[in-house]
Amino acid sequence: GENVEQHPSTLSVQEGDSAVIKCTYSDSASNYFPWYKQELGKRPQLIIDIRSNVGEKKDQRIAVTLNKTAKHFSLHITETQPEDSAVYFCAARTPGGGNKLTFGTGTQLKVEL
């Protein structure tokens, strides 16, 4: 089955700096890659997603890039703010299991003042 690896597991940045979280996936048939943000004690919430026919997508301060050849995708957050502090999960959708998402193990992002 699909395997998604996520790095780093923890990331600390200064407010205003950029943060990058990277994920790799194993199944070349995977075709949809969402990113979720989970604040402490809350549910994961979708923040951005990308489909396999697109190389990059941007939404204000966040962007996602996809390299299908290398089977990796990344989340980029610019001008980080304290409210960006959370756990971020990447995921990959694999055909054949309905709409199954396989998740990475998460990155704890801390934005320091």
Added chain:
Amino acid sequence: EAQVTQNPRYLITVTGKKLTVTCSQNMNHEYMSWYRQDPGLGLRQIYYSMNVEVTDKGDVPEGYKVSRKEKRNFPLILESPSPNQTSLYFCASSLSGLQYYGYTFGSGTRLTVV
């Protein structure tokens, strides 16, 4: 308001005592799924359902059961809970079909089995 509702939010139970965690969505989503979240392991799929009366195992189905008698409801059943099922559980739903979408998650159920 479009949402996925899980109950209860917190549950402490004893080994072997059957329990059910309910999940209901009001978005007419075909696809529903249960995940468990454990530190360092991320979110792992327990069971999923592509539509009414259609369910299938995910990656960690042992010790769990589900049913999908109605489109909106997808309860998770632990027939004989054990301490290794202590975890944070999330129900999720989405549209399905040729276009695929991210999940909408419920608020989570923190289960402790003693």
